[in-house]
Amino acid sequence: MSASQSPQYSLVPPYSQSYSSETDVGRRFGVDALFTATSPLTITQVRDIISSWDSWIDNAFGHDFRHHQTTEVFDAAGSGRRAGQVYLPQSHTPLLSVERVEYRQEGGDPSGKDAWIPVVQGSSAEAAGVLVGPSQKTQSDYYYVYLDKAMIWFGRLRYNLAQKYRCTYTYGYPSTPDWVRKLSATLAAIECLAGFSGQFMPPEPIANYELRFERDVNLLMMMGGHKPLVGVA
Numbered sequence: 001m002s003a004s005q006s007p008q009y010s011l012v013p014p015y016s017q018s019y020s021s022e023t024d025v026g027r028r029f030g031v032d033a034l035f036t037a038t039s040p041l042t043i044t045q046v047r048d049i050i051s052s053w054d055s056w057i058d059n060a061f062g063h064d065f066r067h068h069q070t071t072e073v074f075d076a077a078g079s080g081r082r083a084g085q086v087y088l089p090q091s092h093t094p095l096l097s098v099e100r101v102e103y104r105q106e107g108g109d110p111s112g113k114d115a116w117i118p119v120v121q122g123s124s125a126e127a128a129g130v131l132v133g134p135s136q137k138t139q140s141d142y143y144y145v146y147l148d149k150a151m152i153w154f155g156r157l158r159y160n161l162a163q164k165y166r167c168t169y170t171y172g173y174p175s176t177p178d179w180v181r182k183l184s185a186t187l188a189a190i191e192c193l194a195g196f197s198g199q200f201m202p203p204e205p206i207a208n209y210e211l212r213f214e215r216d217v218n219l220l221m222m223m224g225g226h227k228p229l230v231g232v233a
Contacts, residue, residue: 010051016066019054019176019184022046028189028213041195046188053187057180060221063091065180067172069099076103076157076164084154092171095150100168101143103157109134116166119143124155183220186213 008018022043026034035046058064074086088095101119108115120127120140127142142155152167159165176184190213 008047008050010054011048012051016051016054016064018047018050019057019065020050020181020188021185022050024181024185025050025188025192028185041192045195046192049191050184050188053191054184056187057183063093065173065177067170067174068092069168069170071100071166071168073163074165074167075162076159078158078160084156084158086152086154086165086167088150088152088167088169088171090150092169093150094171094173095145095147096170096172096174097147098145098152098167098169101152102166103141103159104161104164104166105133105138108138119154119157121145127155179220183217186216186220189213190217 008021009015010018022035023032025046026032035041035043037043041049070092072088077083077085098121101121102116103119105115105117107113108117115134117133117138118140119132120130120142121144122142124142127140130140132138132140141157144153144155145151146153150171152165190210193210
């Protein structure tokens with residue numbers, strides 16, 4: 001999206017920012033300023049077309065390509081191959097950072113309610129002498145983060161309880177990947193062909209556009225089948 005353009009959002013919940021702009025769609029026809037307030041397909045109409053196809057892209061790949069921070073609760077596995085490990089959802093990749101990790105201490109609050117006890121990121125040396133909890137009397141545990149595996153591994157904690165761990169982390173893409181932006185613009189351009197029919201069409205024959213767009217969509221969809229590199233936008 002051009003730096004001179006303001007971000008465009010879907011008109012329906014969750015009001016997500018669009019992957020491409022009307023300028024990107026016009027560029028698919030070779031004219032950046034193809035769409036205006038008075039063109040056969042107006043800027044408003046093209047933006048709505050983009051939003052509808054962006055939701056299709058998200059459903060096609062099973063996740064979106066936006067930037068997120070979330071807090072989630074996970075069950076604890078204290079034995080077996082995954083003892084002390086938390087695997088974040090595969091749909092929440094690439095994992096960019098983990099901001100906070102806690103475990104639930106039943107009745108740990110002075111009021112008798114459960115308390116969430118923070119854990120220190122790093123080695124045992126990083127956690128040495130760090131006291132946490134409501135009364136600042138609990139020796140902190142530590143954890144490691146594996147961004148490439150979307151995994152958190154605790155140093156000592158080995159609980160076997162439901163919803164024992166709570167993690168706040170950031171995942172996704174700081175900006176829309178170029179291939180997603182192009183796929184979004186290409187899908188919107190295909191729908192725009194029907195809007196041009198009988199009203200206006202750039203110099204290139206419609207059949208040429210259709211063949212080129214079909215080729216591009218196939219190539220871009222193939223790219224989406226590969227697991228992205230960690231943190232690559």
